[in-house]
Amino acid sequence: MRSFDRKAARAGWLLAFSLCLGAAAPVTDREGDAFLWGVSTSAYQVEGGYRQDGKGQSNWDVYTNDFQITKAVIGEKETGNIADNLYDRKQYLEDIQLMKHLGVNAYRFSIAWSRILPDGTGEANPAGIAHYRQFIDDLLANGIEPVVTIYHWDMPEKLAERGGWADPSSVDWFKRYAEVVFDAFGDRVKRFITVNEPFVELFMIEPSVHHILEGVADDRADALQVYAQQAVAAHHVLLASAQAIHLYRELGLKGEIGISLNFTPTIPADRSRIEDVEAASMMDALQNRWFLDAIFKGRYPQPLASLQGNLNPDFAPTAAELRFISENRPDFVGVNYYAPSYFKADPAAPLGADWAKADPGTLEAFNGPVVPDELYRLLMRLQSDYGNPIIYITENGAGFGGTDEDVVEGRVHDELRGRYLREHIAAALKARAAGARLRGYFVWSLLDNFEWTTGYSHRLGIVHVDFDTQLRLPKESFFEYQRLIASHPRG
Ligand code: BGC
Numbered sequence: 001m002r003s004f005d006r007k008a009a010r011a012g013w014l015l016a017f018s019l020c021l022g023a024a025a026p027v028t029d030r031e032g033d034a035f036l037w038g039v040s041t042s043a044y045q046v047e048g049g050y051r052q053d054g055k056g057q058s059n060w061d062v063y064t065n066d067f068q069i070t071k072a073v074i075g076e077k078e079t080g081n082i083a084d085n086l087y088d089r090k091q092y093l094e095d096i097q098l099m100k101h102l103g104v105n106a107y108r109f110s111i112a113w114s115r116i117l118p119d120g121t122g123e124a125n126p127a128g129i130a131h132y133r134q135f136i137d138d139l140l141a142n143g144i145e146p147v148v149t150i151y152h153w154d155m156p157e158k159l160a161e162r163g164g165w166a167d168p169s170s171v172d173w174f175k176r177y178a179e180v181v182f183d184a185f186g187d188r189v190k191r192f193i194t195v196n197e198p199f200v201e202l203f204m205i206e207p208s209v210h211h212i213l214e215g216v217a218d219d220r221a222d223a224l225q226v227y228a229q230q231a232v233a234a235h236h237v238l239l240a241s242a243q244a245i246h247l248y249r250e251l252g253l254k255g256e257i258g259i260s261l262n263f264t265p266t267i268p269a270d271r272s273r274i275e276d277v278e279a280a281s282m283m284d285a286l287q288n289r290w291f292l293d294a295i296f297k298g299r300y301p302q303p304l305a306s307l308q309g310n311l312n313p314d315f316a317p318t319a320a321e322l323r324f325i326s327e328n329r330p331d332f333v334g335v336n337y338y339a340p341s342y343f344k345a346d347p348a349a350p351l352g353a354d355w356a357k358a359d360p361g362t363l364e365a366f367n368g369p370v371v372p373d374e375l376y377r378l379l380m381r382l383q384s385d386y387g388n389p390i391i392y393i394t395e396n397g398a399g400f401g402g403t404d405e406d407v408v409e410g411r412v413h414d415e416l417r418g419r420y421l422r423e424h425i426a427a428a429l430k431a432r433a434a435g436a437r438l439r440g441y442f443v444w445s446l447l448d449n450f451e452w453t454t455g456y457s458h459r460l461g462i463v464h465v466d467f468d469t470q471l472r473l474p475k476e477s478f479f480e481y482q483r484l485i486a487s488h489p490r491g
Pocket of ligand 1: 045
């Protein structure tokens with residue numbers, strides 16, 4: 001075990017958690033820049049080329065190849081060794097043409113830390129840097145702005161072995177990595193994102209992965225212990241992110257730097273039952289406010305923070321650390337929104353809250369119930385409760401499986417995904433019209449790709465990928481998104 005012990009790994013239920021998870025007004029940016037219409041991916045999920053050009057091993061190379069993580073979940077060994085082959089220039093140049101055809105003006109992707117610093121620290125790898133420089137230049141030459149996530153969960157294995165984010169040195173490791181990234185790409189990238197969804201990485205996926213690797217029984221009682229233990233690692237991520245932001249400003253780089261957080265609005269199963277309302281509020285503190293409050297209010301939400309501290313005395317953020325995090329707050333919040341979650345009170349459940357079914361009649365994607373209005377409410381809440389920060393929706397999308405993904409006579413009629421995008425874009429623009437400082441919207445994802453614990457079985461792309469041939473086939477939702485972008489001039 002790397003960053004937590006065997007006992008903590010018994011949070012198997014987190015796996016279920018992690019798996020379920022008209023005529024338009026012109027959209028112009030109020031402060032000059034064009035509104036960003038984009039698509040999102042991450043390095044491990046699309047690049048392949050896992051041994052190329054001096055790349056070091058990452059934790060995900062090990063999870064998938066050595067531990068065969070997907071075998072336990074979907075019964076097949078699947079890896080990101082080839083994925084969408086996006087490391088290959090011939091391939092990615094074609095995909096850039098697809099993006100142009102789609103009409104996006106931005107592409108959010110992440111850099112593989114292990115390509116830049118194969119061992120995580122120490123000497124930089126010139127070939128890895130040259131690759132991303134070329135890639136960024138190719139995007140720019142095609143009128144597509146690169147939006148670069150510095151860290152999207154693939155950590156160099158050497159660092160993972162030392163404890164990953166649980167090790168306090170991780171703050172310095174990340175700062176050094178960010179320094180190399182800024183030095184190499186800061187002249188041509190205008191928007192960076194420090195980290196992606198620390199909540200999902202540390203509170204959901206990592207415990208699930210370790211639970212699977214350990215093959216231990218599902219024991220929900222341990223979930224609280226897992227949260228308390230992972231709160232330390234999560235605090236290091238926030239410190240690391242703040243260090244990178246501090247450095248970015250110190251270097252005087254001309255652009256914006258943000259953080260992407262996942263948001264899962266929590267809805268009481270029975271809105272008139274005070275116990276359910278309280279259960280949902282506790283889960284809200286964990287799922288939505290944990291990182292936001294630290295960044296924008298300089299404190300972790302109570303009473304959850306005290307509970308974590310009582311369970312794990314190592315979780316003891318100092319006033320100086322919290323001040324550093326809130327003083328070096330991001331220029332923007334990257335909002336990753338897929339679905340809300342529903343809770344009912346259960347005194348025996350961790351945090352007194354148990355998962356409940358969505359309201360009857362709610363359409364379900366495999367990443368959660370489809371409730372576009374919750375996106376609107378979320379953006380308005382950021383406005384009212386967190387000082388109206390600049391927002392980019394850095395991920396939004398859905399997968400429904402079944403006939404929605406069937407290739408029939410050379411077409412994929414993913415009508416449900418198309419509808420999902422239409423309704424969520426409408427909700428986002430409604431919030432913008434009501435004053436939310438929304439500057440961009442990115443679909444997750446451009447391509448079907450490697451989905452962490454479920455491999456290639458869960459398709460989320462607006463472009464179908466045949467993983468045997470690497471052939472791309474734009475789905476109906478691609479054309480729907482194309483129409484939506486075209487009907488909202490950027491100004
Ligand atoms: C992650 C992506 C993932 C997507 C869909 C987000 O939590 O950032 O890497 O593929 O959700 O599950």
